[in-house]
Amino acid sequence: MEPLTADDPEDIGGHRLLARLGAGGMGVVHLARMPGGALVALKTIRAEHAVDPAFRTRFRREVTAVRGLTGRWLVPVVAADTEAREPWLATEFVPGPSLVEAVDGFGALPVTAVRTLGSRLADALSAVHDAGLVHRDVKPGNVLLALDGPRLIDFGIAYAAGATALTAPDAVVGTPGFLAPEQAQAAGEVGPASDVFSLGCVMAYAASGRRPFGTGYAAGVLFRTVHEEPDLADVPDELRDLIGACLAKDPTERPTAQEVAAALRDPRISLAREIAEAQREHWLPPAILRVVAERSARALDVPTPRRPTRQPADDDPAADPAADPGFTHPQDARPPSRRRVLLMGSAAASVLAVGGGATAYLTAGRGGQGGALPVHTLGFQADLSGANKANGVAQERGARLAVEQHNARAGITFRLALETVDDRGDATWAKQAAQRLTGAGVSAVLGPNTASAALAAGPLYLAADTGMVLISVDDARLDDARLRTLCVTRAPERYVALPLLSYLTEVQPVDRTAVIDDRAAGPTGSDVTNQVEQNPPQEGTTSVHSVAAESDDFGPAVRAALAAKAQAVVFSGTSPERAARCARALTEAGFSGPRQGTWHIMQPAFLQQAGPAGQDWLFGTPFTDPGSVSRDFQAAHRAKYGTTPGRWSPEAYDAVGLVARALKSLGGSADVQPRSVSPRLFDVTYKGLAKTFHVSTNGVDPLKSGALYFLFQAKGNTFRFLGRYDQVK
Structure with missing residues (x-):
C-alpha cells in the first residue's frame, strides 16, 4: 500500500480514497471507503484508454456481466460508473493474501485445504457458468484467501458465451501456465471447460507448490500446455486423478465445475455444515491464518489520509501553496504508524490491466520502488522420485527456501523463482529436463544430483550457455567432458x-x-x-x-x-x-x-x-550438518516443511545465493540473459551457510577456499x- 499522491482526488463517486493499492499503464487501484463505511478496491481506468469506443464497450459489458453474479466465493461488484470520463469499478475489499503469495511464501497446502479450496472455487465457477459467462483467467493471483474460504476475483477478461470478442482473432487471452490448450492456441471455442482446466492448474499448484506446466518464457509454457502432459509428480495421490481429469487436453473430456465440486466435497456433509466446520477448524495452515487474521484486523483501522504537499509550478508566481486545500505544512506531514500500515498483500491482485486481452498484476516493488520487480527463474533438476529422492528433495527444499528468503528481503532489485524438474536420476529423463529448462530460459540450473544425469544434461546446458551448478556431485568424467558452463560448488571427491x-x-x-x-x-x-x-x-x-x-x-x-x-x-x-x-x-x-x-x-x-x-x-x-548451520535457517525450514533440513540442504541454499550474487553483479534487470550469468559464477569467493568456497573454472579451489570437509x-x-x-x- 502506498500513500495518495497530489494528483489523486479526495473521492470518486462518493467513495473516500484512503491509499493506493497499485498502479499501471491502464489505471490505478485505490483502497476506498464507501459512504456507509465499507472498504472497497476501486479501479479507475485512465481517460486516454476510455476514449476508445471498443474499450468502453468492453468495460461496459464487463460491469453488466459481473454485477449480476451472485455466489459466496465471488467478490461482488458494489458500485461502478461506466460512463464517467475515467470509468471506474468498485469491488468488495478482501484483505487476505492471494493464493500465490501463500504458496510461494509458506509452501504447498495440506490436502484438506486443497479440497476446500478446489470445491469452493468450483462452486464459484458454477455460478459464473450458470450466468452464461466464462472467467478465462482463473489463476493463483486471482484467488484471495479469507478466514472462511477463498474468493475468486478479477473478471476483467470474462465474457458472455457466444459474445463477439474485442481482442484480435489470434490473441492469447489469459495467463500462461494457468490457461487451457484451446486458449494457448488462440483457436477454437473458449468455454466453461477452459475454466475447469485452469482450476486444475490452480489445484495442482496449491497441492504441490509447483506449476504443472512449469515457468519461464511464455512461449515455452504455452508449448508445454498444448503438447506435453502436466507434471503432477508432487500432487498427493488422492487428488491426482481428479486434477488430471481437469487437465485433459480435450475440453469434452474434462468434468464440469459442478462435478469437480461434488468430487471434492464429502457427500455426507451439507454445505452449511462444511462452511461452519471450516470456520471452526480453520481450513488454512496456522502460518497463513495468522497473515489473514492480521490483515483483517488492520483493515479495521485504516487511517484517514493526510493530503500530500502540492508544489506550485515554477511558472506560476501567484501560486500560494498554503491556500491550496490539498496543501499540508511540512511539520504536519507525519508518516503513519506501523500499526496503521495495511499490508498490501494481494488486494492489489484485484487490479485489472484492461485492454489488450491480458490481465496483469500491478504491484509495488520492495525497497520503496514502484512497479513490479523483474523475476529471474532458476532451474532445479534432480532425482525426486528415484533412488536418490531423499537427496533431491532435501536440495530442492533448501533451494526453494533460499529463493523465498531472497524475495522477502527489503531493498532487493529483482525477485527469484524456481522451476523444478524431476529427472529420476536417468540419463534420458535428464536430457529432457535440460531441454525443458533451457527452453524456459532459466538464468542457471541447480543440479542434477547424480553423475549420470549431469553427464547427460551437461552438453545441453553448455550449448545453451546456461550455468549448471552442481551441489552434491563431483565426478572425474565431468572434468573430461570440458563443460565450460559447469560450476561445481562441493569439495572434490578425490580428496x-x-x-x-x-x-x-x-x-x-x-x-x-x-x-x-x-x-x-x-x-x-x-x-x-x-x-x-x-x-x-x-x-x-x-x-x-x-x-x-x-x-x-x-x-x-x-x-x-x-x-x-x-x-x-x-x-x-x-x-x-x-x-x-x-x-x-x-x-x-x-x-x-x-x-x-x-x-x-x-x-x-x-x-x-x-x-x-x-x-x-x-x-x-564434503557436506556439513544441516542442524549446525544458522538457527534462522533451521527455524525457517521447520516452519515451512515441518522437519529439520536434510543432507545437502544448506549447500543448495548457498547455490541459490551464488547465482543471486551473479545476477546482482549484472544489475539484475529483466534484460540479463543466461549466457551472461554463467561466467559470473566463476573466480569468486562466496561465504555461505555451509562453508566459504572459491569457485574456479576447474571447480572449487581448495587453496582459496576455507576448510571444505567435515567429520x-x-x-x-x-x-x-x-x-x-x-x-x-
Whole structure:
C-alpha cells in the first residue's frame, strides 16, 4: 500500500480514497471507503484508454456481466460508473493474501485445504457458468484467501458465451501456465471447460507448490500446455486423478465445475455444515491464518489520509501553496504508524490491466520502488522420485527456501523463482529436463544430483550457455567432458580422505594405518586408497588389504590388517552393506582402534546391519550438518516443511545465493540473459551457510577456499556431527 499522491482526488463517486493499492499503464487501484463505511478496491481506468469506443464497450459489458453474479466465493461488484470520463469499478475489499503469495511464501497446502479450496472455487465457477459467462483467467493471483474460504476475483477478461470478442482473432487471452490448450492456441471455442482446466492448474499448484506446466518464457509454457502432459509428480495421490481429469487436453473430456465440486466435497456433509466446520477448524495452515487474521484486523483501522504537499509550478508566481486545500505544512506531514500500515498483500491482485486481452498484476516493488520487480527463474533438476529422492528433495527444499528468503528481503532489485524438474536420476529423463529448462530460459540450473544425469544434461546446458551448478556431485568424467558452463560448488571427491588423515594425525595420532580396499567401489574407492597410501598419517606406514568385488568375506583382509599391526583402519568402499560386514569382521577380530569411512556409507543401512560393531566409526564428508548451520535457517525450514533440513540442504541454499550474487553483479534487470550469468559464477569467493568456497573454472579451489570437509561419528542410531575437520579436537 502506498500513500495518495497530489494528483489523486479526495473521492470518486462518493467513495473516500484512503491509499493506493497499485498502479499501471491502464489505471490505478485505490483502497476506498464507501459512504456507509465499507472498504472497497476501486479501479479507475485512465481517460486516454476510455476514449476508445471498443474499450468502453468492453468495460461496459464487463460491469453488466459481473454485477449480476451472485455466489459466496465471488467478490461482488458494489458500485461502478461506466460512463464517467475515467470509468471506474468498485469491488468488495478482501484483505487476505492471494493464493500465490501463500504458496510461494509458506509452501504447498495440506490436502484438506486443497479440497476446500478446489470445491469452493468450483462452486464459484458454477455460478459464473450458470450466468452464461466464462472467467478465462482463473489463476493463483486471482484467488484471495479469507478466514472462511477463498474468493475468486478479477473478471476483467470474462465474457458472455457466444459474445463477439474485442481482442484480435489470434490473441492469447489469459495467463500462461494457468490457461487451457484451446486458449494457448488462440483457436477454437473458449468455454466453461477452459475454466475447469485452469482450476486444475490452480489445484495442482496449491497441492504441490509447483506449476504443472512449469515457468519461464511464455512461449515455452504455452508449448508445454498444448503438447506435453502436466507434471503432477508432487500432487498427493488422492487428488491426482481428479486434477488430471481437469487437465485433459480435450475440453469434452474434462468434468464440469459442478462435478469437480461434488468430487471434492464429502457427500455426507451439507454445505452449511462444511462452511461452519471450516470456520471452526480453520481450513488454512496456522502460518497463513495468522497473515489473514492480521490483515483483517488492520483493515479495521485504516487511517484517514493526510493530503500530500502540492508544489506550485515554477511558472506560476501567484501560486500560494498554503491556500491550496490539498496543501499540508511540512511539520504536519507525519508518516503513519506501523500499526496503521495495511499490508498490501494481494488486494492489489484485484487490479485489472484492461485492454489488450491480458490481465496483469500491478504491484509495488520492495525497497520503496514502484512497479513490479523483474523475476529471474532458476532451474532445479534432480532425482525426486528415484533412488536418490531423499537427496533431491532435501536440495530442492533448501533451494526453494533460499529463493523465498531472497524475495522477502527489503531493498532487493529483482525477485527469484524456481522451476523444478524431476529427472529420476536417468540419463534420458535428464536430457529432457535440460531441454525443458533451457527452453524456459532459466538464468542457471541447480543440479542434477547424480553423475549420470549431469553427464547427460551437461552438453545441453553448455550449448545453451546456461550455468549448471552442481551441489552434491563431483565426478572425474565431468572434468573430461570440458563443460565450460559447469560450476561445481562441493569439495572434490578425490580428496575426501583428507579429514580422515587429519584426524589420525592431529586428534588420535597413529603410525600404522591399514586400508580395507573394497574393489566393488571402483574409482571412488581407489581414490581413497591412494590418498591414504601416499599420505600416511604421522608420516608412518600404510598397508593395503583388498577385497574382491564379487566377495562378501572381509575376514581375510581384516586379519591381514591386524597382522600388519594396524592402529587404525580406513574402509575405502561406498556400500553401507559391505561396510557393515567389514565392521562386524573388525569387531569379531577384536580390533578397537579408530575405524573410518567416507560419506557414501553414512546410511541407515550401515547402522542397522553393523549394530554395535558400527558404533564410533568416523566419516569424512564434503557436506556439513544441516542442524549446525544458522538457527534462522533451521527455524525457517521447520516452519515451512515441518522437519529439520536434510543432507545437502544448506549447500543448495548457498547455490541459490551464488547465482543471486551473479545476477546482482549484472544489475539484475529483466534484460540479463543466461549466457551472461554463467561466467559470473566463476573466480569468486562466496561465504555461505555451509562453508566459504572459491569457485574456479576447474571447480572449487581448495587453496582459496576455507576448510571444505567435515567429520561425523556413528553414535546410537544416528551420525553425530563433530565439526569442520580442521577444528575437531
